[in-house]
Amino acid sequence: MGDAPLTVVAVTYRAEDELLRVQARSLAAFAPPGLIERIIVIDNGLPRLHGRRRAALLRDYGHLADLVRIIPADALAATEGSSGWVGQQVMKLTVADHVETPWYVVLDAKNHAVRPLVPTDLIGPDGRARGGFHDYAAHPLRDRLAVTLRYLGLDESAATHFPPTSTPFVLHTQTVRDLTGSFDGAFAEEFIRAGLSEFFLYSGWILRRDGDWDRVYDGVAIQCPTLWGGAASTAGITAALDELEAKDAPFFGVHRRALGRLSASDFALIAAFWVEKGLMRSLAEARRLRRRFRRDLALSLLRTRLRS
Template identity: 25%
Template sequence: MSETNGAIETIDFVTVVYEHDIFSMKLQARSVARNFRGDDIGRIFIIVNELAPEYCYSLLQRHVLPEYGRLISKVEIIPMTRMMRPHVRISGLKSQQALKLLASRLVGSRFYTALDAKNHLIQPSALESVVDLKSKKARTHKNRRNRAPDKTLMEALEYFQATPTDFELPSTAPFTFHAASVRQMIDEIETREGAHFDDFMLDRGWGFTEYSLYFAYLLTKETGPAELYRFASRNAALIARRAPAEGDAFNEFIEGLEANPVMTFGIHRSRVATLSEAEWDKIIPVWLKAELFDDAGAAKQFLSELTQEARSKVS
């Protein structure tokens, strides 16, 4: 374990991947190696979300593991079947959600940060970027809500009979979980349901996500999320499926990245192949500033690989 006399010494990282995530993972691995203080990392778990993981293993060995450099001894590739039984008729997204929570049974740090393959670090970062060492709370932000909770949260609130609040925890990666709370939640659900957690998550047709379920569970506790989280400004930026839109909105997004530096940046797979050359010309300097590439030529070569990956599986 990485906690001694109450101190938080390391953070574990968890990323659930598919075959088509390899070049995205290549960039993530490089960014962690170059931009996160190595001594602050406990373990790096890559969970392969494929029923037949062998091909993905070979791709990770060839393209991703070398990018971790001196951190490679901290990396462990885990097949999904080590954590749950195969659910052949379930979408990869649903199994990904379950795996992020089941990862709490693997980690040794008090908190662990779940990443998606598309997330990469663009600022020099360390343990204190993720955890407030004085309060021993994870850093996050509040999503203020001025309307009724969406369906995913409503189902989770109803399941736990929790009272909604005027805010939510983030609902996308990167997300830092309190490992013991996740393990406790899973244990309580398995006792209540008389079933394995993955059967509960995948076979019951629930609409909630990993994030809404965890948030609703924390609301059932007397102190709620405030016991575990220190709320501050948003520390991640994402080009999502539809936002920012083209034109002025996109330009303002990039300008915001420059004015308000964040720890992680990401581009949704569906946007990679549709961004214009002019838009990529605005993204590449972000990568260069983060020292993820030596020059624009190397960045553009990687971009062609990433775009190919977004359009089809890698070979």
């Protein structure tokens, strides 16, 4: 099972399309033949991904373009009345009905590969998913985890040793189907009503089923140092890139808030990194991407205000 190809599931909306293009280029550059069987892009934005924007994304996938399937959000779940973020969480699970491989890995648009990938970056040699554990006792997401634990009838002491909630995140396809199928056909509605979280729910469901995670996770974390919005500075970039090098991490992340907040000089550090990795042809191309990103972000915020 560890040698089986994977499905990559990526989620985008109009404010993150430019980041997804970086991810697409990274997979084209660093995913070896046979690692990826299908790429599913969940289009969680309005207007839908179409025309020149869609064509540009498919070009960025390069030799992987024929593997790409773009699925509109409303084909996966009815999430009206929820925020885009909550709806996105639902879709990361309901997409399992469209996955044909034993495992799929969820990537947010902020994630991109930065070195040649090998199967054991995501699935260990014993066939279990890569995935470490965190102590959430003092974590900012502690309350969200507690909601899910209570919902599942699990002791909240599990929060001191629990799987992560960040991407890249590898899921066992049939397990996700079993989970969503246990909700009697009203999974999305109940997920939203109960205030659940997708990866916490998946991991908690396994814990309730098995009593531990030994069948699914091998305890080895997938390394993806990330530049978050609160660290959008020279020091933050330096720390993230130093961590990347020290851990030989296969993935890196640039959150949209960081990309929007970076000064021109600090963004030049990220741009140079992308050029070094072959994800941009030049610093000028990276700057053009950032201009498009900032335009898209402003339009997305305006649409959100108008809808509300």
